[in-house]
Amino acid sequence: MAALPLIVFDVNETLLDLQTMEPTFERIFGEKSAMRLWFADLILYSAALTVAGCYVPFTDIGSAVMKMLADTRGVRIDDSDKQELTEKFSTMPPYPEVPAALRKLRDAGFRLFTLTDNLLEVQTRQLEHGGIVDLFERRFSADGVKHHKPSREAYAHVEKELGVAPSQLCLIACHTWDTLGAVAAGWEAALIKRVGNDVLGVGPQPQFVGDDLNDIADQLIARHKGRS
Numbered sequence: 338m339a340a341l342p343l344i345v346f347d348v349n350e351t352l353l354d355l356q357t358m359e360p361t362f363e364r365i366f367g368e369k370s371a372m373r374l375w376f377a378d379l380i381l382y383s384a385a386l387t388v389a390g391c392y393v394p395f396t397d398i399g400s401a402v403m404k405m406l407a408d409t410r411g412v413r414i415d416d417s418d419k420q421e422l423t424e425k426f427s428t429m430p431p432y433p434e435v436p437a438a439l440r441k442l443r444d445a446g447f448r449l450f451t452l453t454d455n456l457l458e459v460q461t462r463q464l465e466h467g468g469i470v471d472l473f474e475r476r477f478s479a480d481g482v483k484h485h486k487p488s489r490e491a492y493a494h495v496e497k498e499l500g501v502a503p504s505q506l507c508l509i510a511c512h513t514w515d516t517l518g519a520v521a522a523g524w525e526a527a528l529i530k531r532v533g534n535d536v537l538g539v540g541p542q543p544q545f546v547g548d549d550l551n552d553i554a555d556q557l558i559a560r561h562k563g564r565s
Contacts (some may be wrong), residue, residue, distance in 0.1 A: 338450065340505070341446055341447050341448070341561050342447075342505055342506060342507040342561070343443060343447075343448050343450060343499065343501060343505055343506050343507070344384065344447050344448065344449050344450065344507050344509060344527055345450045345451065345452050345472075345477075345495060345506055345507065345508050345512070345524075346449065346450070346451045346452070346508075346509050346510070347452065347453060347486075347508065347510035347512065347515050348451055348453040348460055348463060348464070349426075349429075349453060349454075349508065349529055349534065350457065350470070350511050350512070350534075351374075351402060351511045351512070351529060351531070351550075352431055352432065352435050352464075352467070352468060352550070353375065353429035353430065353431055353432070353463060354429055354430055354432050355372070355429060356433070356532070357374075357425070357429050357430060358372050358422075358425045358426065358429065359372045361418075361421055361422060361425050362369075362375065365407070365412065365414060365418055366406070366407075366412060368408065370387075370407065374406065375399075375403060375406055376400055378402045378405070378406065379395075379398055379399050379402050380396055380514065381452055382401075382510070383395060383398050383485040384407055384483070384485060384487070384514070386398065387485045387488050388488075392483040392484065393458065394456055394480060395397075395454040395455050395459075395479070395480075395485065396423060396426075396454075396455070396459060399422065399426065400419045400422065400471075401419070403419065403422055404419075409551050411501050413465065417434060426459070426463075426540075427459055427460070427462045427463055427464075427466070428462075428463070428466045429463065429467075430467055431467040431468070431469055432464075432531075432549065432550070433543070434549050434551045435469065435550050436468065436469055436472075437551070438550040438551040438553075438554045439469060439472045439550070439554075440472065441551070441554050441558070442554050442557065443472060444472070445554075445557075445558045447557070448474050449472055449473050449474060450473055450474055450475050450476070450477065450495070450499070451464070451473050451476045451477060452477045452479070452488040452491065452492070452494075452495050452508070453454055453477075453478060453479070453480070453484070453492075454479045454480075454485045454486055455478060455480075456478060456479070456480050456513075457476065457477075457478040457480060460476055460478060461476065463532055464476070464541070473499070475499075476495060477498065479491045479494050481494055481495070481498075482494040486514075486515055486518055487492075487514050487515055487517060487518020487519070487521075488489075488518070489521070489522055490516070491518070492506075492508075492518060492519055492520070492522040492524060495513050498524070502523075503523030503524050504523055504524075504525075506519075506525070507524060507525035507526065507527065507544075507557070508524050508525070508526045508527070509526075509527045509529065509531040509550070509553060510526070510527075510528065510529070511528065511530070511531040511534045512534060513528060513534065513535070513536065513537040513543075515545040516528050516541075517537070517540050520541035520542065520543065520544075521540075521541045525544050525545075526544060527545035527546070527547065527553045527556070527557065528543040528545070528546045528547075529548070529549060529550060529552075529553055530547070530548055531545055531547065536544045545557065545560075
């Protein structure tokens with residue numbers, strides 16, 4: 338019988354509610370939609386820096402992107418604004434269905450891990466604050482290999498640490514750029530269609546697509562039912 342795949346989760350927005358950061362951006366920029374632009378640019382420049390061979394910790398990129406966004410709009414920000422951003426990012430709550438869906442997967446025999454661009458200490462604080470840290474066997478950070486996702490090196494870092502082949506891993510994320518990277522690396526992938534996220538019609542495709550983590554959990558359990 339084939340073994341169950343090891344499930345590796347993205348964290349930001351996949352498990353934790355990014356929209357809870359909107360009030361901070363509305364206060365600073367006068368519109369909550371600035372949060373989406375900030376996060377999109379955070380991912381853009383983390384990938385651009387990685388491709389350029391320049392590793393910068395994710396939190397530092399986040400602060401720099403916030404300042405860049407402010408400069409383009411003629412908005413003045415100070416250290417307290419950057420500190421608020423860091424604090425809110427570190428304490429985002431899980432989506433309502435997440436804790437029970439994680440337990441459902443674990444009870445079905447799946448082993449659960451994380452892989453994020455966050456520094457390990459930031460990720461740990463996020464998951465501790467969300468009350469779900471104990472549901473994961475191990476936590477991984479792109480900082481461990483100095484390459485942000487979706488670089489091949491980020492996924493290979495998990496493979497090496499766990500001593501498994503790519504085909505033994507399945508990424509769950511709500512960002513197509515992340516599932517694209519995982520599938521290109523030889524993993525399975527599942528895409529959660531959180532607000533503003535959907536399937537991209539080109540490139541490597543996720544094997545599972547669902548509206549929330551509970552939906553994805555049910556699909557994975559049904560797919561692998563009877564395996565051990």
